[in-house]
Amino acid sequence: MVWVYLQFGGGLETLFDSVKSHKVEIPSKKKEGLSDRTTVKGVINYIQKKMLKKNPEMFLKGKELRPGILVLINDIDWELGGKEECIVENNDVVLFLSTLHGG
Amino acid sequence: MEGAWRGGGLDKEEVERYARQLVLPSFGVANQRKLKESSVLVVGAGGLGSPVCLYLAAAGVGRIGVVDHDHVEKSNLHRQVLHAEDQVGTHKAVSASISMHRLNSTTTVETHVDGFRPKAALKLVEGYDVVVDASDNPATRYCVNDACVIANRPLVSGAAIGTDGQLSVYNHGEGGPCYRCVWPDPPASGSCQRCSDHGVLGVLPGIIGTLQALETIKVITGIGECTSGKLLMFDGLCTGFRTLKLRGRQASCAACGPEATITRDTIAAYDYEAKCGGPMHDRGEGACLKVLGKDRRVSCSRLSERMEEAVGRGGDRDFVLMDVRPRPEFDFAHLPGSVSLPMEDLEEAASGGEGAGLGAYVDNGKDVLVVCRRGNDSQVAVRRLEEAGVANAFDVEGGLQSWSQTVDPTFPLY
Numbered sequence: 477m478v479w480v481y482l483q484f485g486g487g488l489e490t491l492f493d494s495v496k497s498h499k500v501e502i503p504s505k506k507k508e509g510l511s512d513r514t515t516v517k518g519v520i521n522y523i524q525k526k527m528l529k530k531n532p533e534m535f536l537k538g539k540e541l542r543p544g545i546l547v548l549i550n551d552i553d554w555e556l557g558g559k560e561e562c563i564v565e566n567n568d569v570v571l572f573l574s575t576l577h578g579g
Numbered sequence: 580m581e582g583a584w585r586g587g588g589l590d591k592e593e594v595e596r597y598a599r600q601l602v603l604p605s606f607g608v609a610n611q612r613k614l615k616e617s618s619v620l621v622v623g624a625g626g627l628g629s630p631v632c633l634y635l636a637a638a639g640v641g642r643i644g645v646v647d648h649d650h651v652e653k654s655n656l657h658r659q660v661l662h663a664e665d666q667v668g669t670h671k672a673v674s675a676s677i678s679m680h681r682l683n684s685t686t687t688v689e690t691h692v693d694g695f696r697p698k699a700a701l702k703l704v705e706g707y708d709v710v711v712d713a714s715d716n717p718a719t720r721y722c723v724n725d726a727c728v729i730a731n732r733p734l735v736s737g738a739a740i741g742t743d744g745q746l747s748v749y750n751h752g753e754g755g756p757c758y759r760c761v762w763p764d765p766p767a768s769g770s771c772q773r774c775s776d777h778g779v780l781g782v783l784p785g786i787i788g789t790l791q792a793l794e795t796i797k798v799i800t801g802i803g804e805c806t807s808g809k810l811l812m813f814d815g816l817c818t819g820f821r822t823l824k825l826r827g828r829q830a831s832c833a834a835c836g837p838e839a840t841i842t843r844d845t846i847a848a849y850d851y852e853a854k855c856g857g858p859m860h861d862r863g864e865g866a867c868l869k870v871l872g873k874d875r876r877v878s879c880s881r882l883s884e885r886m887e888e889a890v891g892r893g894g895d896r897d898f899v900l901m902d903v904r905p906r907p908e909f910d911f912a913h914l915p916g917s918v919s920l921p922m923e924d925l926e927e928a929a930s931g932g933e934g935a936g937l938g939a940y941v942d943n944g945k946d947v948l949v950v951c952r953r954g955n956d957s958q959v960a961v962r963r964l965e966e967a968g969v970a971n972a973f974d975v976e977g978g979l980q981s982w983s984q985t986v987d988p989t990f991p992l993y
């Protein structure tokens with residue numbers, strides 16, 4: 477099991493009862509000699525199965541994350557760390573962010 | 580006389596005016612001169628553009644261009660502090676120029692009253708050193724970005740809605756990404772919140788716009804470190820700032836990549852409204868949805884008649900008046916005797932979820948007249964009620980906006 481903080485911003489929180497931060501426990505496969513870990517893909521999968529109640533099309537496109545949503549692991553763009561293959565470990569913060577437009 | 584003084588190129592008036600920042604070791608006269616010699620284009624004279632214009636004019640930027648297409652409305656005043664009560668109805672760019680001139684008559688202000696359009700985008704952006712995106716819709720944001728990339732201008736971008744804000748400097752510095760590198764795809768249209776629908780706490784764009792003015796001054800003078808390759812997030816409810824590290828320039832980017840498809844030759848004809856998330860403005864739209872046929876719709880004047888008839892019967896209404904707007908809107912103004920059932924709750928009640936279902940709202944046999952702000956949601960609601968077995972539901976055409984315009988002008992128009 478991996479404990480992670482899932483956060484949603486830029487309006488995405490409205491898909492999750494308008495709560496911006498959630499602490500969740502995500503099942504993971506135990507590997508010899510390694511700490512418990514999952515990937516961003518595993519996190520998205522968990523959100524799809526356990527958290528996303530309504531308007532899944534605002535968050536997903538098929539099984540993948542909807543284009544236009546930025547993912548940051550511990551405040552660093554997932555593009556800098558392998559996108560959906562980014563490793564997520566205990567106490568990591570995974571932020572899903574949409575761009576704001578109002579002015 | 581021979582005793583005249585020497586300085587860094589500013590006259591007595593200027594030295595006295597800008598003295599408090601001239602004495603700053605990290606700023607000084609050389610940087611003040613850079614501001615004086617610089618020009619900035621501010622796209623949008625609204626909530627963000629207000630502090631941007633005011634602080635840049637006050638700071639002594641030599642030439643400021645303001646782009647807008649709208650006129651000042653009463654509902655702008657709580658956040659768009661460039662504009663005052665006596666400027667309601669004035670074009671925003673003109674109003675902005677009046678306010679800036681009042682503040683600093685030595686700054687040259689240029690007004691661009693037709694808004695930011697793809698056709699004129701490049702020419703507009705090329706006329707200035709730095710561009711500030713203070714617009715209010717995704718299509719304009721993509722268009723401003725693309726023009727900045729093509730013209731090689733730094734872009735100071737800010738956004739604010741509700742109680743949240745974002746800030747970044749794009750297309751600037753070694754390998755700094757452009758807006759499209761970070762956000763290659765526009766957000767889902769339903770998740771794209773507009774100030775006109777979703778609301779914004781007035782001070783929020785004030786905070787983000789003020790930071791945009793700071794970043795602009797840093798881009799012009801080169802002092803400090805810009806928010807380039809970074810995104811600053813502000814959460815107004817917990818007063819929290821957070822700096823996120825962004826990717827660098829992307830080879831796959833349609834604007835700044837080696838195989839860019841949006842270029843000097845194509846930008847003017849690029850269909851931003853179709854490809855980048857909707858109209859290039861955030862005006863409160865009138866009823867535009869047509870879900871229902873004529874037999875399912877009643878006019879505001881007919882609703883008014885039925886209300887009057889009921890008063891004649893001693894208040895006994897032969898219909899239910901259902902208001903499907905979000906609760907905060909119902910709380911500040913609603914029609915007498917209307918019941919509040921926001922769209923979300925309606926959806927839940929209609930799908931037979933927990934709660935009492937629709938029974939608590941629908942009085943057996945009576946017509947259900949559904950009203951919302953502009954007459955769009957109410958049509959969707961009527962369709963939903965029909966599906967849930969309520970046969971005699973009707974849409975009040977044009978919503979409360981039309982009510983205010985055609986029946987009761989004392990009802991707030993917002």
Ligand SMILES: [Zn+2]
Nearest residue numbers: 757760832835
């Ligand atoms: Zn780019």
